[in-house]
Amino acid sequence: MELTRRRMTGALAALPLFAALGGCGARRGDALTIWAMGNEAAALPRLVETMRRAPEAPRVRVQPLPWSAAHQKLLTGFAGGSLPAIGQVGNSWIAEMATIGAIAPVPASMQGLLADQFAAVVDTNRIGGEVWAVPWYVDTRLQFYRTDRLARAGHDTPPLEWAAWKRMLHDVKRLAGDGNYALWLPLNEFEQLLTIAQSAGARLLRDADGRGAFSDPEFKAALAFYKSLFDEGLAPRVSATQIANLWNEFARGWFSVFISGPWTIGDLGERLPPGFRGKWATAPNPGPDGIGSAAPGGSSLVVFADHRANDHAWDCLAQLLAPAAQIEFHALTGDLPARRAAWQQAGLASDPVVAPFATQLERARALPKVPEWERIVTAMQLVAERMVRGEYSVDEAAAQIDARADRLLEKRRWMLEKGRAL
DSSP: OHHHHHHHHTTOOOOOOOOEEOSOOOOBTTBEEEEEEHHHHHHHHHHHHTSOOOTTSOOEEEEEEOHHHHHHHHHHHHHHTOOOSEEEEEGGGHHHHHHTTOBOOOOGGGGGGGTTBOHHHHHHTEETTEEOOEEEEEEOOEEEEEHHHHHHTTOSSOOSBHHHHHHHHHHHHHHHOTTOOSEEOOTTOSHHHHHHHHHTTOOOEETTTTEEOTTSHHHHHHHHHHHHHHHTTSSOSOOGGGOSOHHHHHHHTSOSEEEEOTHHHHHHHHHSOGGGTTSEEEEOOBBSSSBOOOOOEEEEEEEBGGGTTOHHHHHHHHHHTSHHHHHHHHHHHOOEESBHHHHHHHTGGGOTTTHHHHHHHHTOOOOOOOTTHHHHHHHHHHHHHHHHTTSSOHHHHHHHHHHHHHHHTHHHHHHHHTTOOO
């Protein structure tokens, strides 16, 4: 681990710290410090204040990091040996943090925290046979739709099989008229295509995650279906940056269906006109033959490697994952709890808008656990956009994505050959 740190230190520049008081987390004096990001960092001090701590337990400090700088800060902290006891880590970063030795595996004494969680989310954090982080809050992506416009087009809810779903979109498009669409699929975002690909059963990577599998029949089927949604005029060929106000366009009927995550529930409640209450709903994603899949998302809590023997750190993490704390955290942030017990106790499992997220999470599939993954899906979407705009056929696009993925995974293949990859 020290060798890795020395190598990283030469390439990373330090970033400023932002301090705030809290109650559980880098050790400073007699305090535990937690690094957290975004809304979670803002809410965490209030949550920590409600925790029952043993008299001998150190107080907890929360240091907020902006999401835009958090990844770099984690790497810098590891290189400099200044990571805190506990940290919030995006689930897509767990593989990288485990690979470089920055985080400690979850010990046997904490395995009970994983027992009532969504399997795909836990599997995201399982690398090399060990779980490296405890899911804190979860998200995934599914359909948001205008109930009134679907009803006028003759549909109570979106069908859950691709062919029927596309027929519904055509019905909505006819109702919407010229210049309007049924579906919003921003060309600069990879998540929508990834959702379609996972629903098609695409494996995405092959050969121990050392090469792309984007020329597999399943991924090509997903690419073809994605392309057809634009070719048939169901979705506009535009990116999110070309839309001034997404919520206004949804309200005026420029599109009636889009794919997003649970944070959108609050956005729709706040940003749509008052008359739209009850005119939108959520539904699981469609698949080739029924309910589709999606990527499990959210953030996890980790104990950093230098604090693996710190019982106070693990105790603090366990308290933050208690069902009562999860419910309070949901009330403060709107984040969906990681633990099923909190879903039941808070009534989320029976909420008609929220419950479809649980249905979707039950069918979620963990993404490849390689540090290069975010760059791979970014490359995937760049090629997919060019395909949608007519530069590539489906076969050409698949080959291009494979070639780019293989280049990004070159170091991993070397590590696999040397037996050094997790």
